[in-house]
Amino acid sequence: MATYLTISEINHYLKSLFDKDQNLNRVYLKGEISNFKSHTRGHLYFTIKDELSRINAVMFMSAAKTLDFVPEDGMNVLLEGRISIYEATGNYQIYVEKMSVDGVGNLYLEFEKLKAKLAEEGLFDPQHKRLLPKYPQRIGIITAQTGAAVKDIISTIKRRYPICETILFPTLVQGEGAKENIVKQLTKAQAYDLDLIICGRGGGSIEDLWAFNEEIVARAIYNSKIPVISAVGHEIDFTIADFVADLRAPTPTGAAEMAVPSIIEVKQMINQYQLQITKLISNNIKQRKQAVNNLSSKQILKNPLMMYEVKEQKLDNLIDQLNKRISYQLQNTKALLKSKISILQVLNPLKILAKGYSIIESQEQIINSTKQLKIDDMLNIKLYQGQIKAQVKELTNNE
Secondary structure, eight states, X not given: OOOOOOXXXXXXXXXXXXXXXXXXXXXXXXXXXXXXXXXXXSOEEEEEEOXXXXXXXXXXXXXXXXXXXXXXXXXXXXXXXXXXXXXXXXXXXXXXXEEEEOHHHHHHHHHHHHHHHHHHHTTTOGGGOXXXXXXXXXXXXXXXXXXXHHHHHHHHHHHHOTTSEEEEEEOOOSSTTHHHHHHHHHHHHTTSOOSEEEEEEOOOOXXXXXXXXXXXXXXXXXXXXXXXXXXXXXXXOOOHHHHHSSEEOSSHHHHXXXXXXXXXXXXXXXXXXXXXXXHHHHHHHHXXXXXXXXXXXXXXHHSTHHHHHHHHHHHHHHHHHHHHHHHHHHHHHHHHHHHHHHXXXXXXXHHHHHTTOOEEEETTEEOOSGGGOOTTOXXXXXXXXXXXXXXXXXXXXXX
């Protein structure tokens, strides 16, 4: 008769087979992390996969403590551990004892580390980005002397905006010495009268593009006094140079298209401006002609003397008003003068003398009392008409 096993028994049996297999006790795997989860107790659970397959993975806290990086989804890693079955579910999985970032993954970590550093320093801040000239006359190109990138850039500029001059600053774009060569050409370009610089290369692996992820290249772009377009790789490729440049282009060809306008579009715009200016001038001429016609139809222009007749009549009126005002002012002045003369005449001492009064002086003093005199004093008596000289013979005081 058949012997029926429980699920636990079969899983336990299979686990014992895995554990006895020396090939599974020490395995080395590489792949991409997905479904990563960090447990509150410090254990790490994730899936390691390649293009076709996947396997569950667990790394207990004791092993996870040795990591010098933080695992995350999408990271390529190298694993060392053993394969066994988790009896509760019957799934086999790798129990990870050691984990390190794969070669490409290490570059990715360096990329993220430098990106965070430069971002914190403000090298990526939008306020540092300069506007590109709308109609550049001279563009510097920093890229490899041979290859598709330089051909695409130059041909695109010549096709779109043939009046723009291009100057090539050839440089290594990958391998040993590439970063120093790029910085050298960026520095050299500053001495030229350039409106814009395109710096980049064609596509490639992350290792091929790595020169544009170097810190010295990023700082050289940031310190450039000339606006820089970064054009590295394909549309999906991003480098540190892209973040620090004034503008990032998805491809070298795209950079050339961003750098210059289309000559066809410029001609169309000029034609449009010509039409608008012609229309404005024509309308202005029509308006001025209409204004001239309106003026020429006025009666005063047909008979110019009418304008002077009106002015003459107005002048006569003004003269009459002025004469009236002067006459009125003279009458008022005469009346005022007569009034003042009357007052003066009333106060004139000669009028008093005419009534029979006189003025007596002695030693050039007016005498109004006998107390001022003594016997034999000489007197000068002023009358209304004439004067009398007299001498005091007798004094009488009437108090």
